[in-house]
Amino acid sequence: MTTSPLQSGYQTELADFRVTFSRGGACTAIALVLLGVGLDYAQYPQYQTSFALARLLVSLMIGGIVALLDTDMGRRLTPWLTLSWLLLPQAMISWMIWRTDGVLSPYYMGLNLAIFASGIALPFGLWQNLVFGVLSCFLYLLACLLPPHGGVPLGTMTVNVLLLLFAAAASAVYTFFNERVRFMLFRLKAEVSEKNAEVSAKNAELEVINRQLLDIKGQLLQQEKMAAIGTLAAGLLHEVNNPVNFCLMAIEVALEEPISKKEPTLQECLVDARQGMQRIQHIVSDLKTFAYRKPGAEAELGTPFLFEKALDSAIRLVGHELRGVTVTRELPADTLVQGDEAAIIGVLINLLSNAVLAMRKAGTPAPAIHVNVRWTEERLHVTVKDNGPGIAPENIARVFEPFFTTREVGQGLGLGLSISYAVIERHGGLLFAESELGSWAAFSFDLSPAP
Template sequence: MSTPLSGPSADPALASGDLGELAWIEVIQKMDQVYSDLLQHEVALEEKNRALEESHQFIESVLASISDLLIVCDRNGTIQEVNSSLEHFTGKASAQLLHTPVFELFGDSDETAKARELLISHGQAGAHDCELQLRAGNGALVPVSFNWTPRLSRTGKLVGMVVTGRPVGELRRAYEALRQAHDDLKRTQSQLLHAEKMVSLGRLVAGVAHELNNPISFVLGNVLSLRRYTTRLDKYLDAVHGTAAAADPGLAALRAELGIDAIKRDLQPLIDGMIEGAERTRDIVDALKRFSAVDKAARDSVDLADVIRRSVRWVVQSAPTRFQVSHDLPPGLSCQGSSGQLQQVVMNLIQNACDATATTPQPSLHIAGMVSDRWLTIIFRDNGPGIASEHMAHLFEPFFTTKPVGQGTGLGLSISYGIVERHGGQLTAHNHPDGGAVFTLTLPVRTR
């Protein structure tokens, strides 16, 4: 009788079943791991795709918001990307522009040759502020200022160019607006400085005018009394000479020796001159008082042509005989204001022209008037040497004068400027291209 078998090999079928089950379990575990990895990769891929889409949308929004013309091309000049500004400028959609040579956008063969030269010679370094003619959508050639910037790979190899441009007309308008703003700022600063000086001067002038008013009134009153006394003395001397000359022949000789008759003849003109000087001084003080305070007097209708003619007559009478004044004054030169103050302005301008042309062989002044719907303009042009450039900015400043010491106070133009400003007008000065100084007085036309 044989011995029975024992151990793992005792049942081969059972052993084979256990091994198959373990293999399947291992395969299923591997499949679960692979599936989990696939899910993780898919989530990561979706996140990267979303980030890529957001980045693409951001780039598109940036390109759309750029007002300058933008072209992205490869190293051969083939357009790869454009923005909406270029589409609007050329009148073509991006689909018509992409994959076409960038050189086709330029005006003619010369401009195309320039663009090729820029791409070839400045490919690695780029170029800035290159003006080229670009063909607009309406067919017109528009000058555009371009900047060419190279696109390089990671290894530093040239792969293309980024071209940006702006129409030169826009740049010029921007520069003009900037220049105008700068001029306005300088003018405002100058006006503020002038206003501060005028305020300080007003305080000073108010005190000076007040102090001068009393002695001038005293002098004028005494001279008027002296003129009355002179008439009485004349009558008395004539009476004494008429009755005593026959009885005393030496009295007539003494009268002739002392020049009593000459004194009598000169006495009245001398007194009249003193009165005129005192009155003119009083008028100057009154003008200073008006200059230092706002004029609240009622405004009347002023015939400026009559004011000018009267001022010319008064100034010319005391000026050298060779100073000639001509005028061309149309009808309707009427404004609202103070006739006396405006006459002071006109006389000051005429007198300044007379002084400025003193060394001219044939000194002259021409006054021309013009009337528009709202403004009347009076132009005073002399044939003198003109105004020095370094003096132009200080012309209306208080106490500024180019005359020698003792011959000018530097207040005439400042007072005139203030009077004109209070009348709602403007007083300006410049040099004429043909020589001589030109003062322009502008006032609002009288309202009916």
């Protein structure tokens, strides 16, 4: 017959309970047996020496049985070992009854006390308690009927035996209901533990959901910001391009004038002005490419674009942040890949901005960023490496977690790398970080080639 997990767990706990209570009960029995010398002195001083020796012997025997409880076999046999040490005081008391006044001996009360204690205080089974009660009655009968006692008052003996049997029956009933109460308490504890485990699991699920909601909320916030920048960029392109074009036309006309050709300084100024206007055109165009997208553009990852062009746009857009930072690059001749160009520009801007911020915060002398691009296994691998303070080992595994940031409060949401990671993952690649604390940090990702 199979045993349910609940029953199996209860049996294990009950075994521990029985060992603990048997040991405690045995120590109490030893103390009571030894303290009984006071009764011997008050009631039967003539037997004090022999009774004291008997008490000492029984106490030692109980102690020996208790020592067996610490063994594996003793643990399995705890109920019967408990029955054994309980019978030792009963046998001693019965011997004392026989030695003294038989049926009229006041030691009879000790037998009743042990029977009640076995049912109330000790974790006995029903049948073990009944056996203990019947054996106690049998020992009492032997003590009363064996010589040298004669003329036994049968009425008193009958009443005493019946009282012992009543005590045994009552103890058996106590034992039965105590066992049921212990099992009910264990089942209740198991149910509470199970419910707590369910609540903990639900709390863990809610924490995951909350983190996901925070991630989604952050990304929506970022998308709203990008949409606003996109709208602004579109307006800038429309409003700025016309006056910029007028200025470029005027500069071109001025460059063709004879007077400007005769004056080198004026010629140089006009060339510088033309380059400045062209830079304005590039910045507005880059901003529009980066931030302004048509609905559903995020799903369009099959558009070919030159990664070199995206890198140029990202560097121009963060040009004000890169002042004083040496930016070098190493690119192959062909950097044609497929994907969302605006999203990749956003990733590059985030990596460049983070590198600059880390280097400036650490006061890195001669700050530099090197962008290495190479084809490996038919994918374009990109590494953005700086010579800044690096990333602490305990943080490098968390840099892509949403809302994780080492910046001061108000300096960032901790979403840039999380969103960048999702962008590269959406492109079928992997964004990962490497670092040597105090020397450098590098972020790498890969893109698919254009078909």
